[in-house]
Amino acid sequence: MALKTDAGDFIESYYKPLNSALYNLREANEAAGIPIILKEIEGMLSLLLDICRPKRILEIGTACGYSSIFFACKCPDAHITTIDRAEKFLSHAFESIDEFNLNDRISVLQGDASDVLRDLNDAEESLNSYDFVFIDAGKTHYKEYFELSEPLCTKGALIVCDNILMSGWIYDRSLPGAKRHRTNAKYMKEFLEFLNSREDITVSVSGGGDGLAAIKLNG
Ligand SMILES: C[S@@+](CC[C@H](N)C(=O)[O-])C[C@H]1O[C@@H](n2cnc3c(N)ncnc32)[C@H](O)[C@@H]1O
Incomplete structure (x- = not known):
């Protein structure tokens, strides 16, 4: 769904995969039309992960497991939920996680994300973790x-949100598809306004890929 730009293509030409197995997985997912993180976003995540060195990663949106497996390869000491x-x-996703021998490092929770997140909030061991x-x-x-x-996060944790610009529809109603996706764009804009209104967090929105917001919980 991301809007392809000349800058995006140019930046992607510098893409360096983490390893050949991951690159093959990307190619297979892309060829099958499965939605996965753009190469440019992978590069930004790579940098953020190097800076944060997380031990416990929570992902909302597994699809076929590409980004989870990327997180596991990138952060060998981390566990991914x-x-x-x-x-x-x-x-x-289960097949690929198995092929990469990552069954003990990636836990897949199946269900509606809001319900699963509420369950995690009810489990004391998941709080602040x-x-x-x-x-x-x-x-x-x-x-x-x-x-x-937020309650599941440690102090100073980073929350990263992909597709924050929604192919540009969030700021330009004349773009192709904008009318059809008006409701989604409206909710995303409200989310950005909510983030902007919070004094207790640090927010950076980048226009790379389809837009990425990185939010540091200052707690
Ligand atoms: C863009 S894909 C995730 C791609 C993945 N992060 C990657 O880069 O490999 C979005 C995923 O969110 C999932 N999804 C959408 N709405 C959901 C919901 N309400 N609860 C759980 N999953 C949801 C879809 O099934 C889809 O697999």
Whole structure:
């Protein structure tokens, strides 16, 4: 869904995969039309992960497991918990996680993200335990996912949200598709306004890829 730009293509030409197995997985996912993080976003995540060195990563939006496996390869000491509801994607995710021998490092929680996040909030051991959260699911629910993730985070954790500019529809109603996706763009804009209104967090929104917001919980 991301709007391709000349700058995006140029930046992607410098893409360096973490390893060949991950690159093959990206190629297979892209060829099958499965939604995965753009190369440019992978580069930004890579830098953020190097800076944060998280030990426990929470991901909302597994799809076929590409980004979870990327997190696990990038952060060999981290455990990843990832949430998705789509059986059609998750069956591939389980296969790939198995092929990469990552069953003990990636926990897949199947269900609606809001329900699963509420369950995690009810489990005392999950509170204050994640130091990196990646939100990449249900574009109308980012505010809810963010608020449900906060109690699960350690002090100073980073919450990163993909597709924040929604192909530009969030700021330009004349772009192709903007009318059809008006509701999604409206919710995303409300989420950005909510983030902007919070004095207790540090927010950076970048226009790379389809837009990435990185939020540091200053707690
Ligand atoms: C863009 S894909 C995730 C891509 C993945 N992060 C990657 O880069 O490999 C978004 C995923 O969010 C999931 N999703 C959307 N709404 C959801 C919801 N309400 N609860 C759980 N998962 C949801 C979809 O099933 C889809 O697999």
